[in-house]
Amino acid sequence: MAELNGSQILVECLKEQGVDTIFGYPGGAVLNLYDELYRHQDEIKHILTSHEQGAAHAADGYARATGKVGVCLATSGPGATNLVTGIANAYMDSVPMVAITGNVGTNLLGKDSFQEVDIAGVTMPITKHNFIVKDVKKLAKTIRRAFKIAASGRPGPVLVDITKDVTANKCEYKKEDVKKADKAKKEKSFTEKELDKAAEMIAKAKRPVIFLGGGAIISEAHKEIKALVDLMDAPVCDSLMGKGAFDGTDKRYMGMIGMHGTKTANFSVTECDLLVVLGARFSDRVTGNTKSFAKRAKILHIDIDPAEINKNVKVDLSIEGDVKDVLKELNKKLTKQSHDEWMEHIAEMQAKYPLRYHENELTGPYFIEELYRLTKGDAIISTEVGQHQMWAAQFYKYSKPRTLLTSGGLGTMGYGLGASIGAQIGLPNKQVINLAGDGCFRMNMNELATAAHYNVPIIEVVFNNNVLGMVRQWQTLFYGKRYSQTLLSQDIDYVKLAESMNIKAFRVTKKEEVDEVIKKALKAKGPVFIEVVIDKNESVWPMVPAGATLEETFSEEDVKEKEAKAKK
Known part of the structure; x- marks a missing residue:
């Protein structure tokens, strides 16, 4: 047995669990942890994201693509609360993740200290379990339990909040063979x-x-x-x-x-x-x-x-x-x-009843079908949330598990870019492509800087229709075409934004340009950005109105037929 401080114990426990990558962002309450990670950077890679939400999504994408437990790390207060959406996203979609946060010293808890937040209380409804560690002697056991809970049964996120004094205090640490400890015979729950x-x-x-x-x-x-x-x-x-x-x-x-x-x-x-x-x-x-x-x-x-x-x-x-x-x-x-x-x-x-789209113009479905053809279906596709997400589900064919990474339960705009970075780092030999709408891209486009910094060879595709497409589609069908707050700025040059980060960038405005751009993107060695300019009226079909029955599924042709009858 060796006497180690809390930061050393945490890193040793991560190594026990086979953790090779952490996504995070440093701050005062986790400085001791980061100092220890510095000493072990050859064993555990740390990816500095642009925002803690990006770290949580990256850990999520890493977990979904690899099947391992994803790990993210943030400091106390706003660092911890910035993880919340990513934790909730993982909870809704049953993704195994351990989120580690720092907190103020034990003697400062409950005193509204600088950057103090009861993150265990905040995340209680959106985690499988969470812990606050105030005694260094309990740290190793807690970390091991967190990983086991995250991965067992129906997987999900577990939060471990560690006070700053615990990261410095010392106690005896005994290494544990996690695989051996997990070999307990599993009882059948069915008859x-x-x-x-x-x-x-x-x-x-x-x-x-x-x-x-x-x-x-x-x-x-x-x-x-x-x-x-x-x-x-x-x-x-x-x-x-x-x-x-x-x-x-x-x-x-x-x-x-x-x-x-x-x-x-x-x-x-x-x-x-x-x-x-x-x-x-x-x-x-x-x-x-x-x-x-x-x-x-x-x-x-x-x-x-x-x-x-x-x-x-x-x-x-x-x-x-x-x-x-x-x-x-x-x-x-x-x-x-x-x-x-x-x-x-x-x-x-x-x-x-085949899936149809307007074949005489550049559309999201056409681009995705070409993407499928040119990748031969052998890519990991991540998405944001909205029309492009549904097109990705409809027009890219998935023949293997863990090849579509998407926010299903929570519907998180801004999920996909961070997830694609995590997936690409977890599976460096796979082609990872994130599909986004312009509205979603604006949510977490700062993570392009992360991809650029680490030269992560993802392809980021943004379907730009200058509107919040899915919300606008609902406004068209069910709200009398009253387009309240769904028009986005047309003055942003996303290609220049990507190029400002030294990312190879393309803009596609015609069907004829699609194949060449995709081929160039697939051959690139680093991150690539593709803006695909599509019409704001492009919609997702078929559709079932909220609360209706599956028998009431209708297509664009059904809508036009109904409108024609109404005019008569």
Whole structure:
């Protein structure tokens, strides 16, 4: 045993956990920690972001892309509160993350001291668990617990707040073999009886549909899902968070379900007699009106979190457990099904209701389709939130898990750029591309400076329509075209902004320019910025109005037909 101070203990514990990268921003309450990180910079890389929110998003992107626990670090007060949106984002999307904050000395707590904030209290509703460490003897145990909680079960963020005196105080430290400590046998949370019931439901189904959520990605269940799909002979849809859990190029794949899902996916869920739901939480953006959701079907729900069972939608059978573990056992009980008539009906709908866009002009969907073609689908795509996010879900095909990084639950504008930096640093041999709208880009565009400083070879694509596109689309459809505060400045030259940071930058204004610019960007060695100028009236189709049923999915053609009838 060695006697170490709190900062040394923290760094040793991070090394125990296999942490190789931290995203953060220094300040007074964490100076001792940063001094120790300086001594270990050959073992743990620290990425200085432009803002603490960027650090949290980068840790999130790193975690989603690699499957490891992401780590971010900030000082007390505003440093800690600047992490809050990133922590909430990770919580909503079940991302394993440990956020470490400093705080004032123990003797200054509760006295409104300079840069003092009760960050444990602030983040209690948006963390799996959080700690405040006021005794150096408890630090090592707390850090180990934080990582275990963040990664186990349904993953999520854990906050560890450490007072400044703890980072300087000393105690005995004993190294722990984390892998050995975690080898405790995992007990099954599901029963043979439940599996038998599930197999019986599947055997009786004539029109089954499989619906994949984010839990299917987290559990690394893509091989078991492919086996299930083949056994069931069923079509597949997914949520935004479930993309890549099943091959998006497979003929059984119908696309995304929900507000901007495909008509085929939405109508199939309305018509099916069995809906098998894997690792999804029945978000309102997925279900529409829950009273009418899958009303003709029995629902089988497999999820690791018992709190999600029957929370939003009542189901006929639930199995609590890791999706991968459950499917390994369930697939053994299934016999191969054949649903030719149902699959033919699905194929007819796919032919009747393809995703469409205006082909005679430069649009977001066209650019994304070309991006998919030129990357051969072999890229990690991160997004901000809005129209471009939905186009990324619709027009880029995801054949592998952990290849779409996006803010699903919280809907955080400004998420993607930081996430792309984290993903690229976590997987340096992958091509990482962030898709943004101009409104989202303005939220956290300061992180371009981070990409430039570390020469992170991301490609930042900004679809510039000079409006808050998704909000404007709602104003067009539901608010009588009263465009309140959705027009953005047209006087900003984003290309010059990128070039001011010595980032290679391009502006695309015509379809004919797209291929050449993408090819140049893919060949570049450092960060690249691409501005794609599109029309402000470009919208996302199809769409389900908020609170409506999936049966009410409508397309642009449906809107024009309705308007034409109204004029008559």
